[in-house]
Structure formats: structure tokens, C-alpha cells
């Protein structure tokens with residue numbers, strides 16, 4: 374979220390605009406080349422496996438990260454297989470084995486895949502920390518970032534989760550090998566914190582696993598339909614048996630719009646915020662990210678209300694703002 378600082382654009386002179394224009398035209402010519410293909414390839418990477426359990430459960434009766442990752446990854450792949458065509462799926466693992474990170478990267482690069490989606494669960498020494506995250510290598514990767522944002526939005530809207538947003542190596546203050554060395558749009562999703570009791574319970578239920586998988590699927594589907602307009606992805610008789618959406622029913626929370634985040638606190642009375650016409654609240658969040666200050670609107674009681682306001686917020690300059698679920 375952080376680089377959505379409206380001050381950003383004002384600070385960047387024409388030189389940058391020109392460089393961006395060149396990058397944009399390169400991107401469009403690449404799109405033209407890939408548009409000639411009549412299918413896409415997605416590598417689905419269930420994180421960890423075998424001797425590497427990932428994060429361990431905090432209770433004996435719960436699954437370790439590697440097992441949850443594999444379940445969600447396979448459900449995601451199944452949704453694609455049941456409902457879409459012209460999508461080739463390659464798994465980095467389909468059982469409890471451990472391909473090295475280099476193996477995973479090489480497999481994706483050798484297949485000239487279009488997408489690499491790595492599925493993980495998070496952990497933190499603070500058991501209160503919870504929420505989903507979608508990681509990219511760099512926020513400059515336009516399409517990868519768009520997909521990552523779509524995942525986060527779906528986690529909120531389809532699965533009713535709390536989103537901690539899109540993060541890159543600058544945020545994390547380290548690179549992730551599978552994101553850095555894969556030559557395609559690569560996103561690593563963190564489905565929630567196994568160290569947070571409620572989130573761990575949720576991720577251990579079939580309902581939770583299906584909601585996460587169907588959110589990933591829905592966001593992925595919408596993204597590829599938009600990004601590859603010449604390929605027909607949707608089967609004529611789709612068999613969408615996706616996990617039931619929770620948001621239509623009552624939820625224990627409310628909604629707000631997140632505008633941006635920053636490393637250092639920014640005064641909320643600045644002109645960029647005032648222009649929205651909605652009071653902006655600054656919150657310091659307990660985050661592993663360096664961007665600890667989040668800027669949000671006040672809480673809305675319904676998702677519809679938040680959606681209406683989102684348009685207004687985006688029009689007033691925060692075009693990457695998105696809806697988050699918050700506790701009252």
C-alpha cells in the first residue's frame with residue numbers, strides 16, 4: 374500500500390514519466406507476443422514439504438504449515454481444472470516431499486510459465502498478529518502487483534479475512550527466492566497466521582481451506598480474463614461449486630477503506646487527505662513490515678457502503694485504496 378502516496382507523483386519529474394512510458398510500451402509489446410498463445414501456464418507452489426514443515430502448529434491436533442499449504446494449493450488447482458480451460462497447471466509438489474527452492478524456480482522457468490503462485494501460512498511471535506498478505510518481489514512489477522491486490526481483495530470480500538496488504542522485498546527487508554528468480558508474474562500468498570488461535574483454527578477447517586482456495590481462484594480467474602483477452606478461459610458449462618461467501622451474512626466486524634501506509638507518521642490533516650472529504654485516521658499497526666502507519670477512513674457498517682465510498686476515495690487520488698475488514 375505504501376507507495377500509493379499521492380505526494381509521490383508530485384515528487385517525480387518528467388524524466389520518470391518518460392521512463393515509465395517506455396516501460397509501458399515494452400509491457401504492451403510483450404502482451405502482444407503472449408497474446409498469440411492460446412493458453413497460459415500457472416505453477417502452483419505449496420510452500421515447504423517433506424523434511425521442511427514450515428511453521429509448526431501451536432497445538433498438537435492442528436496441521437503444520439506444509440500440510441495446509443498443500444490442501445489449499447490442490448483445492449485451488451481443482452477449481453481451475455473444474456471451471457476453466459486453456460490453463461495448464463504445474464505443481465511444484467503434490468505430496469509431502471520437499472523440492473528445493475531452486476528446483477521450484479527452475480521448474481517454473483523451464484516451463485516458461487506465465488504465473489507462479491506460492492501458497493504459505495504465516496507466523497509471528499505476537500499471537501495477536503493476524504491477517505492475509507500477498508507478497509511480490511517488487512512493487513514495480515505492475516501485473517504481479519495487480520494479481521497480489523486481487524488476492525487480498527478476494528480474501529476480504531470472499532472469505533471475510535483481515536488483509537495486511539501487498540508487500541515487497543523492501544517491506545519485508547529481504548528477498549524471497551521464489552519471487553526474485555522466477556521470470557514471470559509471481560505472487561506468494563500468506564493465508565493467515567498459525568500463531569493466532571482463531572486464524573489457525575480457521576485454516577484447519579475444510580470451510581476455511583475452501584474459502585481461501587476459492588478466493589485465490591476467483592481473483593486469479595478475474596485477473597487472467599482481463600490480462601489475456603484473446604484466450605477463452607471460462608468453460609461453456611462451468612461447474613462452480615465454490616465455497617459459500619461469508620460476507621452476505623452477518624459478520625463480526627465492519628469495513629473501512631485503507632488508503633496507504635508509511636514508515637514514518639504522516640499528519641492526517643495534509644491536503645491530499647483533506648481532498649477526499651472523509652476524515653482519515655492514522656493507525657500504528659503491529660506489523661513485521663517497516664510500514665507501520667496505516668491510513669484509513671472511519672468504519673462503515675456494510676460492505677456496500679464501503680464500496681460506494683471506495684469509488685470516491687479512488688477518484689480523489691488514492692486509486693489503489695481498498696476495502697479492509699476491521700474490528701469495531
Ligand SMILES: [Zn+2]
Pocket residue numbers: 420421427428438493494
Ligand atoms: Zn511458509
